[in-house]
Amino acid sequence: MxxxxxxxxxxxxxxxxxxxNPNLNGTGTLGTVIVASQDGTLIKNISIKAIGNxxxxxxxxxxxxxxxxxxxxxEVMIPANLQTGVVKTFSTTINNxxxxxxxxxxxxxTQNAESFNVTVIATNWVNCPC
Amino acid sequence: xxxxxxxxxxxxxxxxxxxNPNLNGSGVLGTVLVALPGNTSSKGTIVSSITxxxTGSxxxxxxxxxxxxxxxxxxxxxxxxxxxxxxSVQPAFLAVLNxxxxxxxxxxxxxxTQKSESFNVxxxxxxxxxxxxxxxxxxxxxxxxxxxxxVHxxxxNSNLNGTGPLSNIIIASNSGPLSGGTxxxxxxxxxxxxxxxxxxxxxxxxxxxxxxxxxxxxxxxSQTAVEPTFRGxxxxxxxxxxxxxxxxxTQNADGFNLIxxxxxxxxxxCPLS
Numbered sequence: 516m517x518x519x520x521x522x523x524x525x526x527x528x529x530x531x532x533x534x535x536n537p538n539l540n541g542t543g544t545l546g547t548v549i550v551a552s553q554d555g556t557l558i559k560n561i562s563i564k565a566i567g568n569x570x571x572x573x574x575x576x577x578x579x580x581x582x583x584x585x586x587x588x589x590e591v592m593i594p595a596n597l598q599t600g601v602v603k604t605f606s607t608t609i610n611n612x613x614x615x616x617x618x619x620x621x622x623x624x625t626q627n628a629e630s631f632n633v634t635v636i637a638t639n640w641v642n643c644p645c
Numbered sequence: 646x647x648x649x650x651x652x653x654x655x656x657x658x659x660x661x662x663x664x665n666p667n668l669n670g671s672g673v674l675g676t677v678l679v680a681l682p683g684n685t686s687s688k689g690t691i692v693s694s695i696t697x698x699x700t701g702s703x704x705x706x707x708x709x710x711x712x713x714x715x716x717x718x719x720x721x722x723x724x725x726x727x728x729x730x731x732x733s734v735q736p737a738f739l740a741v742l743n744x745x746x747x748x749x750x751x752x753x754x755x756x757x758t759q760k761s762e763s764f765n766v767x768x769x770x771x772x773x774x775x776x777x778x779x780x781x782x783x784x785x786x787x788x789x790x791x792x793x794x795x796v797h798x799x800x801x802n803s804n805l806n807g808t809g810p811l812s813n814i815i816i817a818s819n820s821g822p823l824s825g826g827t828x829x830x831x832x833x834x835x836x837x838x839x840x841x842x843x844x845x846x847x848x849x850x851x852x853x854x855x856x857x858x859x860x861x862x863x864x865x866x867s868q869t870a871v872e873p874t875f876r877g878x879x880x881x882x883x884x885x886x887x888x889x890x891x892x893x894x895t896q897n898a899d900g901f902n903l904i905x906x907x908x909x910x911x912x913x914x915c916p917l918s
Contacts, residue, residue, distance in 0.1 A: 521788075521789070522681075535666020537870060539837045539838060539868070539874065540900075551791065553790070554791065555789070555790055555792075555908065556648065556791065557791075571870075571871045572871060573870060573873065574872060578793065578795060578904055580793075582792060584795070585737055586795045586796075586835075586836060586902040586904060587835050587837050587902050588833060588902070588904055589833075589835065589876060590873035590874065590876070591873075592871060592873060593873075594869075600889075611878075613794050613906045614791045614793065614906040614907065614908055615791055615793055615906070616791040616792055617790075617791060619793050620851040625872070626870050627870075633835055640789075642651065642788035642789065642790075643786075644789075
């Protein structure tokens with residue numbers, strides 16, 4: 516039967532990045548935040564949360580294809596921030612919805628050797644058969 | 646209840662350049678789109694937007710759109726064209742009409758230009774076929790598949806006429822007669838290094854001809870460890886016909902990634918009415 520519906524399943528991606536990488540061309544150390552699967556993955560938002568002090572720098576997000584080529588998608592400027600018992604570490608959420616082809620990956624890097632958790636809230640979908 | 650429909654992307658494209666001051670449908674008109682004829686079971690074509698993009702400098706004038714039912718050509722709209730001097734950093738004239746237009750099968754959308762200046766006219770359209778009405782029919786649904794387009798460009802190309810080096814951002818899938826096409830809501834342009842004042846251009850190709858649809862002005866920007874490179878999100882909301890291609894070029898030898906977060910759709914089979 517051909518259903519109007521698709522089936523959705525949560526696909527939350529997490530990675531901690533901390534190895535300095537100044538490259539914009541997709542080379543160097545990248546962390547894999549999420550791998551798209553099934554008929555595709557809808558990324559609803561991306562959160563970046565420092566887990567310590569930060570200096571002025573950058574976190575970069577890349578889309579990588581099935582061949583391993585990584586394409587710079589977005590840069591997020593990181594401010595200098597001193598974490599204390601009452602001062603939070605840096606945090607930001609990017610709310611651009613983004614559809615990722617099955618097998619493609621969202622990756623991340625950091626300019627400075629500082630630690631960030633990158634979390635993606637996403638859902639995979641599977642079309643019901645016709 | 647009546648069941649659903651099948652949808653098929655039907656991108657229409659033409660370049661017009663021959664002067665025609667007439668409002669009565671006579672003279673040289675370019676055919677943007679022919680709504681699929683009824684003998685293919687099509688019930689009509691929805692034109693969701695029309696892009697008019699000059700491929701060079703313009704003087705004050707007019708582009709006119711006509712609806713041709715095969716017998717008579719009816720003036721539908723006039724689009725005022727201002728004087729614009731196109732340069733490597735100044736985009737040529739662009740207008741996007743978002744008024745939805747529904748064409749009967751076989752009806753044509755045509756265009757003319759007041760002045761002998763070059764314009765691409767691109768209709769973002771989809772034809773539909775009705776499934777049979779049936780209280781219990783489960784047919785006529787659509788399946789969607791993510792299709793992410795990725796390309797890096799850096800070879801300079803100053804042409805607006807579709808010649809010179811162009812790179813494919815995404816190719817609309819064609820997996821058979823039920824393939825509807827590919828929907829591209831927007832394209833992200835992200836520089837991969839410092840950029841100089843220039844332009845990135847986006848084209849639609851039918852596999853043979855390339856039609857300019859957008860120019861994105863690129864600012865001068867110096868990339869550092871704490872200064873991001875240029876990034877732009879270009880809303881397109883375009884439906885690409887199967888095998889049609891979205892392409893890109895850069896004015897200067899600066900590096901850019903173009904990323905299209907798109908989805909292909911496949912109609913489920915159904916008995917057509």
